[in-house]
Amino acid sequence: MQISPSVRAVQVPDESPMHPMYTNIYLVGRDQTLTVDSGEALDRYRWMLRGYLAATEKTEIALAAITHHHSDHSGNLRWASEVLKAEVVVHKKAVPLLRGKLPARDRVRTLDTDEVIDMGGGVRPRVLFAPGHSVDSVAYYLEDEGVLFTGDTLLGSSTTTVNELGPYRRSLQMLVELPNLKVICPGHGAIVHDPRERLQSLIAHRDMRERQILDVLDDRRPRTPWEIMLAVYPGLDTRLRRAATGNVEAHLRDLEQQGxxxxxxxxxxxxxxxKRAREVEHARHVQRTLHAAKALEAKEKREQLRLQESPPTAQWAVQPTYEIVGRAKD
Ligand SMILES: [Zn+2]
Structure with missing residues (x-):
């Protein structure tokens, strides 16, 4: 999907309750292409990206960037390097958090805050350091076209999880003040066409949660983050309770710092x-079973292939034969 003259979105359907609708991969550039995030290390992300490239792109991926180290954004970096031959570019804060996920060193370039990535043809996204959702969160801003890539700092179809509230608030404030801001391309969910309003409402949302938490604690009875979460988020999808508790904890740490x-x-x-030993043994058992199931599946496939390729001797003692009606030609 075309977002602006030099930005395209590949929206991969996602059923996770944490981020409904889509997980997004963005393509930036005209002469050469930069990917912003590339999904989890699962086939469907790779197939969808390759399908999009095959259908619509005239260029290969030159650079692969991420908005933060979480695996649903960084899972395909090594694949992008090895299969798509892209150079991987990551912010310096993300490097230590990406151990085991990066390709060989000479295929990785480290980005600084405020660095401009020159994609040629006047396409120059700038790296903005925007911690809060995670300690290494960055945004990329293409000021000429007014397109901001927020990763999970702002999502298109849901609120997000916050690790550190103080930095998160400052990051939102920095983003809302960007000049010429027209559209936000979030890590998950729909494209945002009213960026300032959405950033403002997210700032207001955190203020509201803070008030609610203080209200719950107002009777001076100490409560656990879980109890506070249950009071502040009544009727929440039970699959989101842990994440919501994480947000409550971020607020509580922030309130504690403020005294x-x-x-x-x-x-x-x-x-x-x-108990620990039993868990380890169980995990090994699961691994062995999954491994055996995969091996059996592969064997089954080979057998089917063999049947298709060989004559059907098994079901016939004597196979039927056919010949033409009438006298044979001399
Ligand atoms: Zn994410």
């Missing part, structure tokens, strides 16, 4: 070595 709430330290459960 507005007090923490009574918890006590972690002591690890039970017997």
């Amino acid at each position: 507005r709430v007090l923490i009574h330290a918890g006590k972690p459960r002591r690890p039970n070595p017997l």
Whole structure:
């Protein structure tokens, strides 16, 4: 889908309750192409990107970038390098968090905050450091076309999870002040065509959550983040409770830093070595079973192929034969 003169979106259908609708891969550039995020290390992302490239692009992927290290954004970096022959570009804060996911060193370039990536033809996205959703979150801004790539800092069809609230608020404020902002290309969900309003409403949303949390604590009875979450998010899809608790915790850490709430330290459960050993054994069993199932499936496929290629001798003791009616030609 064309977003602006030099930006295209590949929207891969996604059923995750965390980010409904789509996980997005963006293509930026005219002469050469930069990808912003490239999905999880699953075939459907790779097929969809390759299908899009085959159908509509005249150029190959020159550079592969990400908005942060989470695996639903960075999972295909090594693949993009090895199969698409792209150079991988990542912000310096993401490098230590991407261990095992990056291609060989000479195929990776480190990006600085405010660096401009020159894609040729006047297409020059700028790297903005926007921590909060994760410690290494960046946005890319193509000011000439007013297109901002936010990753998970702002999502198109849902709110997001916040790791550090103070930096997150400052990041939103920085983004809302960008000149010429026309459209936001989020990491997940629909394209956002009212970017300032959406950023403003997200800032207001966090303020509202903060008030709600303080209201719940107003009776001076200490509560756990889980209890606060249940009070603040009534009727929430149960699959999102852990993520919502994470957001409550981000608020509580922030309020504690401001000296507005007090923490009574918890006590972690002591690890039970017997239980742990049982879990390890179970995980091994699952791995072995999955491995055996895959091997069996492959064998079955080979067998079917063999049947298609060989004459059907198994079901006949004597195979029927055919000959032409009438006298044979002399
Ligand atoms: Zn994500």
